[in-house]
Amino acid sequence: MLKRGGTIGILGGGQLGRMMAMSAAQLGYRCIAYAPEGDNVVSGVCEDLFVNKWDDKAALAAFAARCDVVTWEFENVPVATTRAMPEGRIFPHPRALETAQDRLNEKRFVEDLGGRPAAYMRVDSRADLEAAADRLGAPGILKTRRDGYDGKGQWRIGSDRDAQGLRLPDVPLIYEGFVEFExxxxxxxxxxxxxxxxxxxxxxxxxxxxxxxxxxxxxxxxxxxxxxxxxxxxxxxxxxxxxxxxxxxxxxxxxxxxxxxxxxxxxxxxxxxxxxxxxxxxxxxxxxxxxxxxxxxxxxxxxxxxxxxxxxxxxxxxxxxxxxxxxxxxxxxxxxxxxxxxxxxxxxxxx
Structure with a gap:
């Protein structure tokens, strides 16, 4: 159990970290945060903010040395960054990020547990996309496997013609069949x-x-x-x-x-x-x-x-x-x- 007055480190500088830090203060803890340069609103409620790149080993080590435990507020924090934190002092475990950061791996993980995702296919080429649209049907959604949120990195494929004409980004993709939901x-x-x-x-x-x-x-x-x-x-x-x-x-x-x-x-x-x-x-x-x-x-x-x-x-x-x-x-x-x-x-x- 973290003692009163202990320090919680937050990886990420957005509003979720800000609200975490406010709750931490209520419980008698200090917070410091680590994030790349940007509009890091967490700074207003943290004792300190490390503004450094995610792969800055020296800065990460200095940050970790000041933290009793570490967490994150943003699912696109690089896994390597979380693994730079001391074992047993970062929660959740970095394996959660490894699972969630790749939509293909995430869906396979959930399927193995008996869950039902939308029908999907891996897309690494235009031929893959056309095959996916043919097999799963259109409309459907083409998504980047990594880094998308709030509708970013997604394209609605309304017809086979859309699949043929879309300029594909040079990143791993996944195609999801349309779900009729209420x-x-x-x-x-x-x-x-x-x-x-x-x-x-x-x-x-x-x-x-x-x-x-x-x-x-x-x-x-x-x-x-x-x-x-x-x-x-x-x-x-x-x-x-x-x-x-x-x-x-x-x-x-x-x-x-x-x-x-x-x-x-x-x-x-x-x-x-x-x-x-x-x-x-x-x-x-x-x-x-x-x-x-x-x-x-x-x-x-x-x-x-x-x-x-x-x-x-x-x-x-x-x-x-x-x-x-x-x-x-x-x-x-x-x-x-x-x-x-x-x-x-x-x-x-x-x-």
Whole structure:
């Protein structure tokens, strides 16, 4: 168990790290962060920020020397960076990143546990893409196997002609068949060092252009009927990885049951509602887990909860939301406003 006043290192400089550090301070811990140069909003709530490249061995060693435990807030932190941290002091284990950073490996891993992803095929050439579109059908989604998020690194293939005409990036790809779904939802869990697992209620997620715009509770009868099966898969994933911390699996709710979409080995945007809407937030429970503390209760505290992302220039009018009762604003403090960038979020509760 990490003693009061200990130091938690965070790999990554974004808003998830910022909210982790705020929860850590509440529990009596210090945080320092490590990230390449950029709009590192974590700096406002950390005691120190190392601004260095991911492969700077000397800087990583100096960072690790100041940390009692280390975690990450961004799933695209290089695995080599996490492995530069002392064994037994980084949570989750780097194997979680190795699994989640490659969509092909991730899907095979989930299939081995009995999960059902969308039909997929590996794509390394134009011939592979045309074969995949022919076999799995179009429409479908072509994705980079690595580094994509918030709709980046994805192309909708509407027809065989699209597959023939698309200029392929020179990176490993995967083609996913189209899933006819009724809704999207997340299963978010926290697993402690002792293997205890707790789940939050699953919200219904709404996306626009590949970006999450809102998460709402209650999620509706269809999702609630499929959460049990989805949770069982998430539990198997967490146990197989000997995971410590918050883990998220995203699903499509279909007429045939839950279809696995992807996993995020970290706290997740669709769990932001837990800050005000649950007994213990995903951020606090992540810190509890990596610090070796007892996990907190995850019960939902309100009759309805709506978390809405503030994207791009919408942040300029964000304080207007505070005119609505039981509404909570989170401004991430990002200096650069651009289209499609998550600048903050608002959570509204009805008790």
């Amino acid at each position: 809704a999207e939802f997340s299963v978010i869990l926290v697993r402690g060092r002792d293997g205890e697992i707790r789940f939050w209620d699953s919200a219904r997620n709404t996306h626009e252009d590949g970006i999450l715009t809102a998460s709402t509770l209650p999620s509706g009868d269809l999702i609630e009927a499929q959460v049990g099966e989805a949770r069982e898969l998430a539990r198997q994933v967490a146990d197989a990885l000997e995971y410590v911390g918050v883990l998220t699996l995203e699903f499509f709710a279909t007429r045939e049951g839950p279809i696995f979409n992807e996993m995020a080995p970290r706290v997740h945007n669709s769990g932001h509602w837990t800050i005000e809407g649950a007994t213990t937030s995903q951020f606090e429970n992540h810190i509890r887990a990596v610090a070796g503390l007892p996990l907190g209760e995850t019960a939902t505290l309100a009759r309805t909860v709506t978390m809405t992302n503030i994207i791009g220039a919408g942040i300029k009018a964000s304080q207007d939301h505070l005119k609505t009762p039981d509404t909570h604003l989170h401004d991430y403090g990002k200096a650069r406003v651009r289209e499609g960038r998550k600048m903050g979020h608002v959570t509204q509760l009805e008790r």
